[in-house]
Amino acid sequence: MTKQRKHPKALPYLFLSEMWERFGYYLMIGIFTLYLKDAKQGFEMTEAESASLYGTFIALVFFTPFIGGLLADRLLGYRLPIVIGGLLMGTGYCMMGVHSFEMLYSGMILVIAGNGLFKPNISTLLGNLYNNDAYRDQKDDGYNIFYMGINVGAFVCNIVSAFLINKYGYSVAFVGAGIGMFVGVLVFLSGNKHYVSGDVKKEAIPGEKAWWVDLLIVIVPSVIFAAIGYFINGVPSETNEHSFLVKDDVTDAFLFACIPVIFFFGYVLFSSPKSERRVVSAILVVCIAVIPFWAIFKQNGTVLNTWADNYTNRDVPEAIRGGLKSMYLADVITYEKSKKPEQVVDEHFRKVKVKVNGKEEGKKAIQYPNYFKNYEGVSKLKDGDQVVVFNTNIFQSVNPFWVITLTPLVVAIFRFLRRKKREPAIPVKFVLGLLITGLSCLVMVAAANASQNGEIKSSYWWFFAAYGVITVGELCLSPIGLSMVSKLSPARLTALLMGAWFISTSIGNKLSGVIASLWDHYDDKSSFFMLNFYLMMGATLILIVLLPWLLKVFREQSNK
Numbered sequence: 001m002t003k004q005r006k007h008p009k010a011l012p013y014l015f016l017s018e019m020w021e022r023f024g025y026y027l028m029i030g031i032f033t034l035y036l037k038d039a040k041q042g043f044e045m046t047e048a049e050s051a052s053l054y055g056t057f058i059a060l061v062f063f064t065p066f067i068g069g070l071l072a073d074r075l076l077g078y079r080l081p082i083v084i085g086g087l088l089m090g091t092g093y094c095m096m097g098v099h100s101f102e103m104l105y106s107g108m109i110l111v112i113a114g115n116g117l118f119k120p121n122i123s124t125l126l127g128n129l130y131n132n133d134a135y136r137d138q139k140d141d142g143y144n145i146f147y148m149g150i151n152v153g154a155f156v157c158n159i160v161s162a163f164l165i166n167k168y169g170y171s172v173a174f175v176g177a178g179i180g181m182f183v184g185v186l187v188f189l190s191g192n193k194h195y196v197s198g199d200v201k202k203e204a205i206p207g208e209k210a211w212w213v214d215l216l217i218v219i220v221p222s223v224i225f226a227a228i229g230y231f232i233n234g235v236p237s238e239t240n241e242h243s244f245l246v247k248d249d250v251t252d253a254f255l256f257a258c259i260p261v262i263f264f265f266g267y268v269l270f271s272s273p274k275s276e277r278r279v280v281s282a283i284l285v286v287c288i289a290v291i292p293f294w295a296i297f298k299q300n301g302t303v304l305n306t307w308a309d310n311y312t313n314r315d316v317p318e319a320i321r322g323g324l325k326s327m328y329l330a331d332v333i334t335y336e337k338s339k340k341p342e343q344v345v346d347e348h349f350r351k352v353k354v355k356v357n358g359k360e361e362g363k364k365a366i367q368y369p370n371y372f373k374n375y376e377g378v379s380k381l382k383d384g385d386q387v388v389v390f391n392t393n394i395f396q397s398v399n400p401f402w403v404i405t406l407t408p409l410v411v412a413i414f415r416f417l418r419r420k421k422r423e424p425a426i427p428v429k430f431v432l433g434l435l436i437t438g439l440s441c442l443v444m445v446a447a448a449n450a451s452q453n454g455e456i457k458s459s460y461w462w463f464f465a466a467y468g469v470i471t472v473g474e475l476c477l478s479p480i481g482l483s484m485v486s487k488l489s490p491a492r493l494t495a496l497l498m499g500a501w502f503i504s505t506s507i508g509n510k511l512s513g514v515i516a517s518l519w520d521h522y523d524d525k526s527s528f529f530m531l532n533f534y535l536m537m538g539a540t541l542i543l544i545v546l547l548p549w550l551l552k553v554f555r556e557q558s559n560k
Helices: 011-037 049-062 065-076 079-096 101-129 137-169 170-190 193-199 211-231 249-271 276-287 291-301 303-311 317-328 391-420 427-450 463-473 478-488 492-518 523-560
Strands: 330-336 353-356 359-362 388-391
Touching: 011 049, 011 079, 011 101, 011 170, 011 291, 011 303, 011 391, 049 065, 049 101, 049 249, 049 291, 049 427, 049 492, 065 079, 065 101, 065 211, 065 427, 065 492, 079 101, 079 170, 101 137, 101 193, 101 478, 101 492, 137 170, 137 391, 137 478, 170 193, 211 249, 249 276, 249 492, 276 291, 276 427, 276 478, 276 492, 276 523, 291 303, 291 391, 291 427, 291 463, 291 492, 291 523, 303 391, 303 463, 317 388, 391 463, 427 463, 427 478, 427 523, 478 492, 478 523, 492 523
Parallel strands: none
Antiparallel strands: 330 388, 353 359
8 A cells, every 4th residue: 555645745836936935025024114214225214104104015915815815715716826926026026126106106016916816825725735634634734844934935035135235235135036936936837737636716605695796895895994094084182183093094094994804704704604603703713813913023024123223233243254244245334424414313213303494304414324323332433444234134034043943843842742642722822822922022121121221232142032932932823823724714715714814914914013103102112012012911811711712612623
């Protein structure tokens, strides 16, 4: 008798496709806010402006998978949307590097649309392939391997982008992201014959509405509600002179657009057969519970990028300084005054404004680079001295480094516990993930205190410690979440509920931008990280309260 393979033949192709797709995406997202704030190559945005745009962008990037999943589930299948989505994203990345708001926003729209077609469907396709009885028991391991592919791409891309930025500038770095995406599409096409068994459209049950009806039920009301949210005003006040309801017009529009989506999933829940209703409700509850996780985790592209840029000693160790500099893998900052007046910032790197003819404008002056504002060794420097530093975006590779390092260990631990019949159930893993993520916030509280609230730059080892902790929480939650939806969803609702998972990610992403835009309002930076900690602890406690019910539902479903 022939021994069955542990994993489908398609896994290596999907692994490499996702690796290259994530290479492009994380290269782009790792430099996005840095590019927006850059005064020479970018758009000189403030911290709040860049964080708000970042939050809206990544929110929409994870909102459209709901639509893409529905189209694939009922109309297109999975392979075609993946290819079209990859091509759209690659083109969008290249366009974002052209220095104009029109090209930036046009590129962002293509990325948003492309991700909606690519992201949910490659995950669903993988899950479908593991629904074969020969591979079913390996589904969690398969998703963990797939998740590692994501992080291999995310790790390598920041090193490549550092080289491209140092040698050519931001524009070429965005093109590098596009090339990575195009390579991912080619890899996917090369494994096309292995996807056939998983590329099956779901059959509608008798009496079920057509797919386009479901789409219209969501899209049309969402557009209407977004417009209402954008144009409606609250009550003006001294702290809110523009009378925004939440943060700004775009945030108001996004949150209003979510209202019809929430009602839609309520409709999906209550219109489902009674036999499906409990598991659908449990999946939706878990999706809601992880929103705070994404609100904290996705601050890696805003607050943590800012911490690396302004509050972290990025000096390259002397032993590797010359090598990295010669390979354009490190930045060089010269201690000399600028030739032209540049934007002045205060001790917390906030733009200083002055009134000119009754209007507020940024104060400009001849000054030394901002990196030296809280540089501990500044008194020893002479004009013309050069400091070789790691590029800020290099620190975006710390999280994928930990994922690559810790994934085999976490998988081995859960496999060992599974053999002993003591593996934690999925809801318990989620509770652990939220709790551990909260603890990572305390590491950043310690980093803020160690730096004397930013008066001196902190060690980059605080970065490694914080990311090490949050990565353990991430591994208990993110890859397990995709596996949970694929494993427990009723077959006809798999892509739709995968969309719910991505929508919860979308809402969390937007909240990350809202929270990050508050950064400049906190003089005590440790208080900002404590806010994150309290948010995570609140989410953890709520899930603990719901844990007995969730365990019962998941146990019933796994026994079927």
